[in-house]
Amino acid sequence: MLKKAIITLLLLSVVILSMSGCGSSKGHSDFSAEVAVKTESASASPQSRPSESAGDSGGSPQAFNAASSQINSGHKIIQTGEIQIETLEFEKSVSAITKYIASVGGYTESSSISGNRTSARGIGSLKNAFFTFRVPQDKYAGLFDDFNEFGTVVFRQSRGEDITDSYFDTEARLKSLNIQHERLLSLLQKAEKMEDILAIEKELQSTLYQIESHTGTIKKWDSLVSFSTVEVSIREVGEIQPEASGKGLFSRMYFGFTSSLKQLWTLTQGLLIFIVSALPFIIPLSAIAAAVYYFLRKRRKKVAPAPDRKDEE
CATH class of the missing domain: 1.20.81 (Receptor-associated Protein)
Structure with a gap:
């Protein structure tokens, strides 16, 4: 007992x-x-807190640098970024970006590429690519500036989740x-x-x-904190459109007029390509339709009723 x-x-x-x-x-x-992430940490004052998120459409990168500068202050922050790029040289941009990620010690977590310029009709769709990269946290802030070398950055966003x-x-x-x-x-x-x-x-x-x-759970958090996640979308374009905002009235009118002409020319080209591509079908179908029409017309003449003699007298 x-x-x-x-x-x-x-x-x-x-x-x-x-x-x-x-x-x-x-x-x-x-x-x-x-x-759930709390908004205050017992180990730091509120003034040292990084902002929850920061994003823009290709403007000043100070917000990204300010947020990432807090990473080494003892906080556990999961950084996630998003970048959208337009480029005239799709293959060159994709190759340069993947090499850059490898040079800073990062790696590709996932990737997908769609679109084809060499379709059967010679027109095809412009290419698009989507990548998810993991980069060391100390390289995260400079990444947003460096991506300007690979194309036109039309959107970028950074988010920080404090899990301290x-x-x-x-x-x-x-x-x-x-x-x-x-x-x-x-x-x-x-x-x-x-x-x-x-x-x-x-x-x-x-x-x-x-x-x-x-x-x-701790190992997962360590991985997310030490390697930030960056989602990058790359879009191939026929030309880089200049920004019309902030210009005078006549400049914007000229920009709108030239844009409409370019769209009309693109539509005309597509219509001409469609007609030429459809000729192998249009020619035999037109011949068959003409033969049927000729046959029906000839048959109607044969079966037409003879005129009444009384009516003739």
Whole structure:
């Protein structure tokens, strides 16, 4: 009875330790799920907080540099960016971008390319490409400026998700679970009764599951923080359209008129190409239609009724 009471007291102490670990994590019961990011960190003042997101349409990059400068201040920030590029030389731009990503220590997570310039009719669609890159966090800020060399940047956006509080809460919880695991192993070595052994092993299994879950979450966060994600879309265009905004009235009228003429010429070219491409079908169909029309007309003449003689008299 005395041994059983001692084991029971030890188990209760382990449970109390586990509950205290939960309390230190500020009520987060499921750390393996996506944890909501808090807006204030216990380790920094509000003035040192980076902005949640920053984006523009190809303007000044100061917002990106200001946000990324906070990464090394002890915060755990997941940086995600988006860049859209227009280019006249699609293949050259794609090759230059992939080489650049490799040169800064990044890699391609996913890629897709669509469109074809050499279709059967010789027109085809302009090419488009979409890439998801992972780059080191210290190269993230300069990337937005460097991409101006690969084409015309028409849109860019940067977002920062601060996971500092959630990261350290999970880390503290993991340390508590490791201590709990060691104590359970010690209890298992001292246990003699089968029911005590089974109870301890059940608690060990639950503890190990939580340790593995929290360890996986921390590793995932470490990867997302150390390597930022950048989504890049590249669009091939026939020409780079100049910006008409900010100019005088006549300049904008001229820009609109020339744009309409270019669209009309493009439409005319497409129509001519369609007609020429359809000639192999149009010629035989026209010949068949003419033969049918001639045959029907000749037949009607043969079966036409003779004029009435009384009417002639």
